[in-house]
Amino acid sequence: MHVVATIIAKPESIDxxxxxxxxxxxxxxxxxxxxxxxxxRDNNNPATFVFYEEWSSKDLLDKHLQSPxxxxxxxxxxxxxxxVEVLELTKY
Amino acid sequence: MHVVATIIAKPESIDxxxxxxxxxxxxxxxxxxxxxxxxxRDNNNPATFVFYEEWSSKDLLDKHLQSPxxxxxxxxxxxxxxxVEVLELTKY
Numbered sequence: 001m002h003v004v005a006t007i008i009a010k011p012e013s014i015d016x017x018x019x020x021x022x023x024x025x026x027x028x029x030x031x032x033x034x035x036x037x038x039x040x041r042d043n044n045n046p047a048t049f050v051f052y053e054e055w056s057s058k059d060l061l062d063k064h065l066q067s068p069x070x071x072x073x074x075x076x077x078x079x080x081x082x083x084v085e086v087l088e089l090t091k092y
Numbered sequence: 093m094h095v096v097a098t099i100i101a102k103p104e105s106i107d108x109x110x111x112x113x114x115x116x117x118x119x120x121x122x123x124x125x126x127x128x129x130x131x132x133r134d135n136n137n138p139a140t141f142v143f144y145e146e147w148s149s150k151d152l153l154d155k156h157l158q159s160p161x162x163x164x165x166x167x168x169x170x171x172x173x174x175x176v177e178v179l180e181l182t183k184y
Contacts, residue, residue: 002132004096004142006179022184040094040181050096050181052144087098089132089142092114 002089003053003061013080014047020073021049027069033060047082058088094181095145095153105172106139112165113141119161125152139174150180 009017021039028037035054042048055061064070101109113131120129127146134140147153156162 001135002130002144004098004132004144006096025184038094039184040096041184043093043180043182048179050179052094052096087140087142088135090135092117092131092133 001055001058001061002091003051003055003086004089005051005053005084005086007049007051007084008045008082009047009049009077010080010082011047013077016080017047017049017077020077021051024051024069024073027067028064031060031064031067033057034064061088093147093150093153094183095143095147095178096181097143097145097176097178099141099143099176100137100174101139101141101169102172102174103139105169108172109139109141109169112169113143116143116161116165119159120156123152123156123159125149126156153180 007017007021025037025039028034033056035056036052038052040050040052042050055064099109099113117129117131120126125148127148128144130144132142132144134142147156
């Protein structure tokens with residue numbers, strides 16, 4: 001399965017959010033079931049970050065969402081985000 | 093560069109939109125500069141479709157957006173879409 005997660009930082013928190021999201025990449029790529037985990041930034045809005053992810057199963061994605069590094073990062077970003085949208089997708 | 097395009101069909105137009113979007117894939121993959129062009133559907137909302145794309149340049153992406161098959165498909169979907177959001181992205 002695939003995921004597109006769109007994270008919008010508050011204007012005053014862009015650098016903090018960018019730094020926290022970048023910390024997710026290395027440990028996540030080592031997680032069981034992680035096939036792809038690519039972070040992007042919106043060329044037209046520096047506050048908008050997009051992950052494109054591929055996971056071998058929904059269960060392993062859910063395990064990822066409970067992982068220590070994700071939990072710690074989300075805690076560090078608490079109050080610094082405008083929105084987080086996670087779309088779970090099936091590729092044609 | 094990368095693109096995430098999120099297309100939401102009107103509830104009564106899901107099949108039409110799905111069919112039109114699927115028609116984009118083959119001709120687009122043949123276009124100059126097209127590195128990746130993957131269509132997905134939201135597992136939790138059958139009206140929501142997401143393209144994840146990679147292009148070798150912004151110019152060639154713009155050329156794609158003016159291509160005959162995209163123009164024809166967008167015309168065929170006119171009035172059948174709730175929203176279209178195209179994010180132009182830079183990958184870390």
